[in-house]
Amino acid sequence: MKLSFRWYGEDDKISLKEIRQIPGMIGIVTSLYDIPPGEFWPREKINQLKRKIKKFDLEISAIESVPVHEDIKLGTPTRDQYIDNYRKTIKNLGREGIDVVTYNFMPVFDWTRSKLDHKLKDGSKVLIYEHGKIQNLDPVEGELDLPGWDITHQKEEIKELMAKYRSMDEDKLWANLKYFLEKIIPIAEEENVYLAIHPDDPPWPIFELPRIITDRDSLDKLINLVDSHHNGLAICSGSLGADPNNNLPEIIREFGGKNRIHFAHIRNIEITGEKCFQERAHLSSEGSLDIVKIMQAYHDVGFSGPLRPDHGRMIWGEKGKPGYGLYDRALGATYINGIWETLKKIR
Ligand code: DNO
Numbered sequence: 001m002k003l004s005f006r007w008y009g010e011d012d013k014i015s016l017k018e019i020r021q022i023p024g025m026i027g028i029v030t031s032l033y034d035i036p037p038g039e040f041w042p043r044e045k046i047n048q049l050k051r052k053i054k055k056f057d058l059e060i061s062a063i064e065s066v067p068v069h070e071d072i073k074l075g076t077p078t079r080d081q082y083i084d085n086y087r088k089t090i091k092n093l094g095r096e097g098i099d100v101v102t103y104n105f106m107p108v109f110d111w112t113r114s115k116l117d118h119k120l121k122d123g124s125k126v127l128i129y130e131h132g133k134i135q136n137l138d139p140v141e142g143e144l145d146l147p148g149w150d151i152t153h154q155k156e157e158i159k160e161l162m163a164k165y166r167s168m169d170e171d172k173l174w175a176n177l178k179y180f181l182e183k184i185i186p187i188a189e190e191e192n193v194y195l196a197i198h199p200d201d202p203p204w205p206i207f208e209l210p211r212i213i214t215d216r217d218s219l220d221k222l223i224n225l226v227d228s229h230h231n232g233l234a235i236c237s238g239s240l241g242a243d244p245n246n247n248l249p250e251i252i253r254e255f256g257g258k259n260r261i262h263f264a265h266i267r268n269i270e271i272t273g274e275k276c277f278q279e280r281a282h283l284s285s286e287g288s289l290d291i292v293k294i295m296q297a298y299h300d301v302g303f304s305g306p307l308r309p310d311h312g313r314m315i316w317g318e319k320g321k322p323g324y325g326l327y328d329r330a331l332g333a334t335y336i337n338g339i340w341e342t343l344k345k346i347r
Contacts, residue, residue, distance in 0.1 A: 001307040016056040027061025038069035040085035043092040061306035062100035075176040094191025111201040116322040124313040131275035196262040201239035238267030249297040256301030267310030282332035
């Protein structure tokens with residue numbers, strides 16, 4: 001695996017220098033945050049970003065994300081122009097030697113939480129999700145705390161979008177995803193780029209909007225929409241793991257064994273009730289997920305793609321983007337390194 005760290009570009013309070021000081025860190029996961037969803041990424045801008053990162057002896061190991069325009073998910077007649085732009089972006093990324101691209105297919109909302117700064121007993125602050133709270137919330141008028149998404153819609157826009165999705169069901173969303181992939185995967189193949197869909201987070205419908213990438217069967221359906229190694233997965237332990245029916249080591253062995261996992265996110269969560277969870281430190285004993293078993297599954301399938309510590313807690317007085325501080329993610333990286341080194345040496 002290529003140990004990687006998410007960096008939000010020049011606006012990130014965390015610098016590339018600090019990231020480089022984390023032992024064993026080699027990859028940067030980032031995006032071109034100033035390009036609106038739907039527009040294509042010029043090659044020159046990708047090249048500049050690459051050079052900036054290279055100065056710190058780091059490389060771009062994955063793009064997270066090239067956002068998918070809502071019209072593509074909605075399947076409106078205007079989608080083709082956005083798909084064309086997406087194809088151009090994939091081509092330009094490929095030409096710059098960037099070979100892993102993450103995206104998601106969640107309508108309107110990316111990852112969603114009910115509280116961004118829940119205080120744990122030890123004084124650290126974490127993101128939590130309580131389904132009851134989310135269900136009773138009006139996402140347009142209510143006080144929904146939005147985590148730092150790649151796409152930030154304005155309230156008015158959310159209202160209009162939600163109205164457009166009113167007649168959308170799971171089958172239609174699947175059909176729109178298939179349409180998108182049928183157009184994108186051929187160019188990804190030509191340019192040697194691997195697409196990695198991020199699972200829905202949380203892995204169930206919210207605000208009556210369908211969510212389809214939620215479990216083993218949906219991952220299987222996804223990879224069969226277009227049968228190509230370039231049509232793959234980003235396995236996020238914290239997203240899929242919020243549903244206790246998802247057996248992560250099994251999922252990793254199955255899809256990693258088929259060479260369809262192109263990106264890995266390591267996050268631990270504590271399941272606190274039905275459709276309720278809290279994010280936790282990466283250490284297995286801090287949450288409900290067995291991180292060692294997860295890492296062992298990656299090791300056993302010979303996973304060589306980018307892998308990053310995902311959301312961390314806010315600790316030691318750090319303030320910043322919820323889930324994306326430096327300290328706890330750096331601790332997570334070190335823990336991941338420890339597990340990986342052990343797995344390699346005890347063979
Ligand atoms: C959350 C992230 C997601 C992810 C997108 C991928 O922290 O993992 O926002 O980047 O869903 O498109």
